[in-house]
Amino acid sequence: MNNTQDPTTDDMLIETDVTDGMSESLDLTDRDTIVRSRNVNVWYGSDQALHDITMDIPENSVTAMVGPSGCGKSTFLRCINRMNDLIDSARVEGELSIRGKNVYDDDVDPVALRRRVGMVFQKPNPFPKSIYDNVAYGLNIQNIEGDHDEIVERSLKRAALWDEVKDRLDESGLELSGGQQQRLCIARAIAPDPEVILMDEPASALDPVATSQIEDLVEELAEDYTVIIVTHNMQQAARISDKTAVFLTGGELVEFDDTQKIFENPESQRVEDYITGKFG
Numbered sequence: 233m234n235n236t237q238d239p240t241t242d243d244m245l246i247e248t249d250v251t252d253g254m255s256e257s258l259d260l261t262d263r264d265t266i267v268r269s270r271n272v273n274v275w276y277g278s279d280q281a282l283h284d285i286t287m288d289i290p291e292n293s294v295t296a297m298v299g300p301s302g303c304g305k306s307t308f309l310r311c312i313n314r315m316n317d318l319i320d321s322a323r324v325e326g327e328l329s330i331r332g333k334n335v336y337d338d339d340v341d342p343v344a345l346r347r348r349v350g351m352v353f354q355k356p357n358p359f360p361k362s363i364y365d366n367v368a369y370g371l372n373i374q375n376i377e378g379d380h381d382e383i384v385e386r387s388l389k390r391a392a393l394w395d396e397v398k399d400r401l402d403e404s405g406l407e408l409s410g411g412q413q414q415r416l417c418i419a420r421a422i423a424p425d426p427e428v429i430l431m432d433e434p435a436s437a438l439d440p441v442a443t444s445q446i447e448d449l450v451e452e453l454a455e456d457y458t459v460i461i462v463t464h465n466m467q468q469a470a471r472i473s474d475k476t477a478v479f480l481t482g483g484e485l486v487e488f489d490d491t492q493k494i495f496e497n498p499e500s501q502r503v504e505d506y507i508t509g510k511f512g
């Protein structure tokens with residue numbers, strides 16, 4: 233995204249200990265890998281945006297992708313649900329599998345894949361439809377059976393929005409506040425019951441209260457889903473994620489480890505410099 237802040241300015245609090253308030257680290261050693269990336273390379277035309285990205289993302293956890301603008305975080309996120317297919321110049325090579333199945337195999341239907349891998353974008357983007365229809369949208373277009381009223385209610389509850397909207401489900405989603413709209417988009421993403429939820433800076437357009445609600449929600453969602461979140465905000469990554477992937481300029485994954493390790497004792501000097509704001 234090009235309209236985001238430069239992380240080396242506001243969000244990188246040089247004097248602040250980013251480990252303040254860090255979430256309790258989960259023991260992830262016994263969790264299965266859900267997303268496995270092996271030597272993933274991405275080009276836009278002749279420009280290479282990602283180089284040999286290799287990592288194993290554990291299920292039911294929050295993985296943060298951090299790094300300076302243009303280092304390829306969003307590009308990697310879009311590899312996981314094949315959103316890069318929609319960009320004519322994009323070419324992906326390597327293995328990107330979900331539960332052992334390469335999502336780039338010829339027999340994978342990208343639409344079915346996106347049912348398993350939901351996505352929430354930086355700017356809340358509800359459809360110009362009722363709150364109810366926004367949440368039910370994926371159920372209808374993907375012909376998902378079941379009691380839609382019940383799924384809509386459950387999804388809105390899961391997105392911590394039900395109490396605020398239960399008496400106005402017929403009103404337009406566009407009439408909600410920015411933070412409510414983003415929670416509506418999260419409800420829409422979880423209604424088809426995906427396994428993985430991709431979030432591309434989901435709180436960067438929101439005020440601090442709405443941001444805090446989204447952060448709480450992300451942590452709760454990881455009880456049932458695998459959340460992979462791009463953020464420019466180091467404190468946010470430290471607070472809510474279990475694993476952190478640090479991408480640096482040139483589309484390189486420099487370090488991927490438990491969040492606590494990345495923020496307290498990274499292996500790479502470049503990562504330490506980036507995290508402490510001495511980015512060069």
Ligand SMILES: Nc1ncnc2c1ncn2[C@@H]1O[C@H](COP(=O)(O)OP(=O)(O)OP(=O)(O)O)[C@@H](O)[C@H]1O
Pocket residue numbers: 233234236276281299300301302303304305306307308319321
């Ligand atoms: N649709 C596209 N067409 C051509 N080049 C692109 C496209 N999208 C991204 N790129 C290029 O790929 C590189 C990685 O971009 P990407 O948006 O993935 O980085 P990012 O780390 O998510 O950046 P930001 O933090 O600013 O959102 C950049 O050089 C960018 O200009």
